[in-house]
Amino acid sequence: MNRSSSTSLQPRFRLRSIVLLLALALIFSACGTNTDDNATTDVEETATEETAEGTAEESTVEEPADSADDEPAAEEPDDSEAPENGETAEPAATGEAVDVGLFFDGALTGDATTEDCTLNGGAETTCYRLTVGGDPVSYETGPFCPTNITDGPEAGGIWFDGNGVYDLDGEFITNLAELYGDDNWQLYNDDGTVNVTETAEEFDLAARPDVDPSVQNHCVEGQLEWLENGQPVTSTVLIPVEPVLADGATTSRGNLGVTLDGVVIAQSAPVDAILGAYTIAAFDDCGGHYNPVDGYHLHGAVGCSELGEVTDGETPMFAYAADGFAIHSPLDDPASADLDECNGHETEEFGYHYHANNAAENQVVECFTGQVVDTGRGR
Ligand SMILES: [Zn+2]
Ligand SMILES: [Zn+2]
Incomplete structure (x- = not known):
């Protein structure tokens, strides 16, 4: 069964914003550009993991209900x-x-x-x-x-x-x-x-x-x-x-x-x-x-x-x-x-x-x- 990834769009959006803010903060506070790059990469990796987990959990819970909602569409009483x-x-x-x-x-x-x-x-x-x-x-x-x-x-x-x-x-x-x-x-x-x-x-x-x-x-x-x-x-x-x-x-x-x-x-x-x-x-x-x-x-x-x-x-x-x-x-x-x-x-x-x-x-x-x-x- 294919699980939809559309449910993760919003969290990913939020996470992107957080990543962006963190990156900006680091640029302003850090001393060297090398450190900036590393820090930014770390944050992005973490964000990706969280998004993936969130998707899996949401699908598990929501899929049956979604599918049930879809079913009556084919109805012709x-x-x-x-x-x-x-x-x-x-x-x-x-x-x-x-x-x-x-x-x-x-x-x-x-x-x-x-x-x-x-x-x-x-x-x-x-x-x-x-x-x-x-x-x-x-x-x-x-x-x-x-x-x-x-x-x-x-x-x-x-x-x-x-x-x-x-x-x-x-x-x-x-x-x-x-x-x-x-x-x-x-x-x-x-x-x-x-x-x-x-x-x-x-x-x-x-x-x-x-x-x-x-x-x-x-x-x-x-x-x-x-x-x-x-x-x-x-x-x-x-x-x-x-x-x-x-x-x-x-x-x-x-x-x-x-x-x-x-x-x-x-x-x-x-x-x-x-x-x-x-x-x-x-x-x-x-x-x-x-x-x-x-x-x-x-x-x-x-x-x-x-x-x-x-x-x-x-x-x-x-x-x-x-x-x-x-x-x-x-x-x-x-x-x-x-x-x-x-x-x-x-x-x-x-x-x-x-x-x-x-x-x-x-x-x-x-x-x-x-x-x-x-x-x-x-x-
Ligand atoms: Zn039997
Ligand atoms: Zn019945």
């Missing part, structure tokens, strides 16, 4: 409300467009390129080919599992199962049998320690649909170091440059979208299989976790990776859905917002966008209003 036209030969451009400039620095690996693509409703259009880094650039992943039944909520992440969001603390671990009505739950030992996957091998045995019996009754967590080569897993996605409306709500078997800080949004976590093996596939406080093949990915939106601040009644954007529409954080009161069946609505400020479900529902986005490139592969 009335055209996007015409999904009844079933013809896919002529894509119904919505007027919204993906802005790759909104991705955080470092979230994308390589350049965003464009190419022809065919969407699942038959539309032929242009897509961005984006590769996300697979490691969130705006936060550190983890913690996931608590290690002792005396641990408080800060020691672990969260768990959600379609019914609720739970802090992964010691109390949660000791209450599992009661919560799920099954006395076979026993994730902790007599000394209070919690069974947590401790090696890459244990993690591989636990983080798969057919959980190995040896790791039943474990809190399952992975680490970046346990992935192949110890590196984040990058993911390449094709997203329509301009969303194309589908005939009706549509779904995809692939990933649901990508966050602005470089992580894929996965399909619902397979909660039944996880709980059926008496495991908890712990999420961190941002709603993501590792698996051995796909690396770190998101299952629940809890307000991480957000872009700037927004006005009352709205929540910040944090991702693009696979159909190219923006995804904003969950609303405090979704009922008041008149959302459609895919949790989308159109506002003057943001155009059409989705609101993620509450993390409790274990499904960030339920369906798409626009057509997607269906890769036929989810996780």
